[in-house]
Amino acid sequence: MQKKQLTKILLATLIFIAAMILPILQEYRDYLLISAFLIVGLEIVWAAVKNVVRGKVFDESFLMSLATMGAVYLGEYAEAVGVMLFYQIGEYFQGRAVDNSRKAITELLDLQADYANLNTRDGLKRVAPEELSIGEVITVKPGEKIPIDGKVIRGVSYLNTAALTGESLPLAVEIGSEVLSGCINMQGVLEVEVSKEYQDSTVARILELVENASNNKAETEKFISRFAKYYTPIVVSVAFFLAVLPPLLFKEALFQDWLYRALTFLVISCPCALVLSIPLSFFGGIGAASKLGILVKGSNYIEALAKVKNIVFDKTGTLTEGKFSVVSVSSVGYSQQLLLELVAHAEMYSNHPIAKSIQEAYGQKLDNKRVKNLEDLPGLGIIAEVDDKKVILGNELLLEQQSIVIPDFTDARNNNDITELYVAIGGVYAGRIYITDKIKNDAQKTVDLLKKMSIDINIFTGDTEKAAKIVGERLGITNIYSKLLPQHKLENLETLLKRQTTGKVMFVGDGVNDAPVLARADIGIAMGAMGTDAAIQAADVVIMDDSLYKIVMAIELAKQTMQVVRSNIFFVLAVKFTVLLLGFFGLASIWLAIFADVGVSVLAILNSMRLLIKK
Known part of the structure; x- marks a missing residue:
């Protein structure tokens, strides 16, 4: 359709x-111009006719048709x-922006198995979910x-839940653990008892949420339609x-003269300057x-964007880098380098993000x-022999199970880090990472x-609450x-939207799990460099290099x-109404009418283009 236009x-x-x-x-000038008019304007005239039949008389198509x-x-x-050319060009670029603004969120389909x-009694049978x-x-x-x-009835493993929760740390599951559709099993074989019908499962609900959120999001009505x-x-x-009226009321008033004056009045009133300069102002900003x-x-x-008063940030991958790294090592009885060396070897076969960060730090x-x-003990940690030394690495519970006493002391770094890994060597506490x-x-x-812009965050x-609180x-x-x-x-965002009486609410995220709220927010921003395709497609704005600034x-x-938009509107309307007033009294020629239309359009366009060259 756009190629045809x-x-x-x-x-x-x-x-x-x-x-x-x-x-x-x-x-052949007039014939050629009439041909050009039919090529570019017939569609608009026909649209105006159809709208009149449907009862929608006074829209921009009608005004453009009548004036031309x-x-x-x-x-x-x-x-x-x-x-008509100016109008069609503006409509073309506006149409492209609208068509590209909210494409199908195909990445979400990747959540579906x-x-x-x-x-079955005959073994495993592959079926549709x-x-x-x-x-x-x-x-x-x-x-x-x-x-x-469903619920795990056999096996232990780690699940990659990033697509659902945005949490980059894998989730340890064991017998009795509830598991959600869309998560990826990373290690062991799991047997899961189905607890919900497919249409009630997490994946199906996310797909439905995104569709409904997109439908509920009101689009800004075009200014020219409101004005017209x-x-x-x-x-x-x-x-x-x-x-x-003049020919009916006054004998000396000739119909042809007053019809000419009325048509001149219509030419003056043509909203070309607004139809073109307002979209171009926005396109200048977009450019x-x-x-x-x-x-x-x-x-x-x-x-x-200009009306944002409240911003909601996702955390992982948005406010944070979404990549784990070792920030410090605390050791007892061993040098920090040796402790890191032993732990890195104990983790060498693991694909866990934390293990990778330790290997990179070494x-x-x-x-x-x-x-x-x-x-490998899911949900606890790892036990291995490195250089014939028994190395235990994991959480506090793992060391307690191994009867290892963890010294009770407060480390200032603990207040600023998300994860602590405890280390024991040879059955004795040796430090933490x-x-x-x-x-x-x-x-x-x-x-x-x-905050200086008076925007709530x-x-x-x-x-987890701890990780979120630390960042906050x-x-x-x-x-x-x-x-x-x-x-x-989405529920929290809906509450926020209802509470926000003035201004717009923005959501900033990067994951598939953010797609519903990105679509529902007044303005959704995706962090493009790290973001998934689903977040980028659902968002209204994409930050291509991941810079929060x-x-x-x-x-x-x-x-x-x-x-710029407001200045264009004021300037155009001021000139239009001045010349319209002159035209009403017969003081405006067709040339002044053309200036009031084309000349004002050019000036408004030049004003709009300032946005593209402004530093």
Whole structure:
């Protein structure tokens, strides 16, 4: 559809230019201009006719059609073609922005498992998840997605829950643990008893939430439609009475003269300057944003950005880097380097993100000959012999089970780190390793600047209360909501939207689990470099280089854009009404009318283009 529209615009433009500048075609100039008008304007005229039949009379199509037909009647074919060309170009770019603003969130489909391994008397049978019933038992092998919600009845493992909760730490599960569809089994074989029908499962609910959230999100009504709602009937009524009443009331008043005056009045009233300059102001803002690495998917989101009064941040991958790293090592009886060396070897066969961070912190080649009797204990840690020393690495519960006493002391670093790993060597406590998901470098600066703009800040995260609180305390954010699944994030956002009486609510996230709230918020921003395709497709704005500070820049640029829009509206209307008043009294010629339309359009366009060249 857009290719067809673009072809019409290009063809009409070529004909228009040829008719205006080539001397050899001057004899056929009017015919060529009429042809160009039919190519680019017939669709608009037909749309106006259909809207009139449906009872929707005073819209922009009707006003554009009436004004250009008036120009055709007056013999100003070039004016008619130019007006329709400008209008179509604006509509083309506006249409592209709308079409690209909210595509299907195909990444969410990756949450769905293609099959389930159903346990039968004859062994495993591969079936569709929709065919499963409550009480049936399925087997989930390492690397497979859990197809439906259920409870583990056999096996232990780690689950990758990042797609649902945004939490990058794997979740340890054992017999009795509840598991959710969409999670990925990372290690052991699990047997799961189905606890919900597929349509009630977590994956199905997320897909439904995103669809409903997208439908519930109101789009900003075009300014020109709101303006034309009042402007068009007034102008058309005045033009009608201007053409009809004087000849009826005064004998010396000739109908042809007053009809000419009325049509001149209509040409003056043509909203071309508004139709073109207002979208171009927004497109100027969008273009300036793109130069800064900020992708804005539509002009209506510029307007929403300028009105933001409340921002909700996801935590992992948004405020933080989404990647674990060792920040310090505390050792007793061993050097920190030796302790890290022994622990790295104990973790050498693990794919756990924490294990990877320890291996990266050690930074040297690992020798598997030094490791034996490795025992991986999901939810607890690892026990292995390294250089014939028994190395125990894990949480506090693991060391307690091994009857190892952990010294009771307070380490200041414990207040600033997400995860502590306790280490024992040879049955004796040997230290601890501090691991954190680092806060982004520009997070503090961004939060401080947003506060100066009188914007309220919240954190919604699927992470633990401790992890969320630590990040909140560091950044000075007090409104923190933790342990949230996608449906809980959406519920909290709905509450926030109802409470927000003025301004807009923005959500900033990066994961598939953020897609419903990104779609439902007044303005959704996805962190593009780290974000999933689902988050990027659901969002209204994408920060391409993952810089949080770009959020501040986007809001400031949106406010500058709205200032240009308002100045264009004031300037255009001031000139229009002045010349309209002159036209009413017969003091405006067709040339002044053209200036009031085309000249004002050019000036408004130049004002809009300031956004693209502004530093």
